Amino acid sequence: MLEKMQDVFAIVGPTSVGKTALSLRLARDFNGEIISGDSMQVYRGMDIGTAKASHEERALVPHHLIDICSPDEEFSAADFQSRTRVLIEGLNLRGKLPMIVGGTGLYVQAALYNYEFSQAGENPKYRQQLLDFAQENGSEALHNRLAEIDPVTAGRLHANDEKRVIRALEIYHLTGRTMAEHQNRSRTSPYNLLMIGLTMDRAVLYERINLRVDKMVAEGLIEEVQSLLHLGCTSGMRSMQALGYKEIIMYLEGKSSREEAIELVKKKTRNFAKRQLTWFRAMKDIIWFDVTPGRGNPERTYQRIYELMEGKFR
Structure with missing residues (x-):
């Protein structure tokens, strides 16, 4: 008798497209727990700039691979792969649906396919x-x-x-x-996998990114970077290469104005979103959904995703 493959659901797509909100709703409907698929959310103290789920959101649904490293530690795609595979097995054993949610393409790909490092x-x-x-x-x-x-x-x-x-x-x-x-050569998944991708009109997405950066600054991004520097973090650390941190450090060191730093964060985040889409478009198995506001019915989109999950996991 063949052993049943372990279930895994994944939501991918560019930054600011709406992955977090969708994942929370689906996790409640399908008894899921969320595994962060973001390479920088593993670092403690880097909350605003990495757009981690809030403590309230994490109280609603258990989240994994958030705040597991100090900023001075190295955490690689191979580390993510090994940690995620242990989580997937454990969650399946407990009757929970593992849900990988994030935009770091290499990490997601490494975890979900037979990727050898x-x-x-x-x-x-x-x-x-x-x-x-x-x-x-x-x-x-x-x-x-x-x-x-x-x-x-x-x-x-x-x-x-x-x-x-x-x-x-x-x-x-x-x-x-x-x-x-x-x-x-590593395109076979060992899992019973369903993966959806969220996309959006480019101009609308870029405007959402700009607004998100403004919101991060208002919520204390600059102060967060200052705090990390006071704790001994430096621009040479891998964690400090995260979008938003390196640019703010340049401002704090007097190498750019506050306005220039913020505009650079916006520009680099928009460029990053474009690269994310390029990466995910090259991956097979992704079922794409256009979630542009005003284009289609959001509830109908949710129902279509719900039906896909019901057919795959129930």
Whole structure:
């Protein structure tokens, strides 16, 4: 007799599209618990800038992989994969529906598919050569090197995401295959998976992003960054590379005005949303829903998602 595959539901999409509100409602209707699929929500003290679910929302539905690391700790996609797979098994055993909700494409993909991290190994000497190259020629030149051999991965990564750009180049150097090719070989999910994606008219989404950044600033984003700096965090930490934090640090160090920093956060967040959509569009299995306000009936959209989940998990 074949063993039943474990159930997993996922909601993906760009920042500010409305994933949190939908996930809370579905979790209550389907006895679910939410696993944050955001690479920066693991860090304690980084609440406003990472748009964590509020304490009230977390009281309504249990959330996992939030506030599990100090800002000075490293937390990778491989860490997320291993932690999430343990959670998925445990939640299924307890009769709960695991719901991965977030916008970090690599993390979600790694957790939901047979994605192998260790197969490429490491080459510290080559990695140092790439670091030296970036130091001398700039992150853009390093990103261009990746674009020449792996345009798919380069299209998903920002030039400033130096660590992941270097890893993609290292994988090609070690294996002769691009990161995109490795990911294409890891497209089978071990789970009974239903994954939906939320999308929205680009102009409307960008306006929501602008408003969200203004709201974050009003709620104390600048003060949050100041507090982290006082605790000893530095711009060199991986956690401090999160959207909103690096730009505010520049303002606090006198390298830009307050208004310039806020506008830069908005611009970079809009660019990030575009890259998120590029990443998720390349993933299979996602059933997309347009949630643009005024376009269609929100309750009908919810009913369609509800029916999909009912057919998959009940």
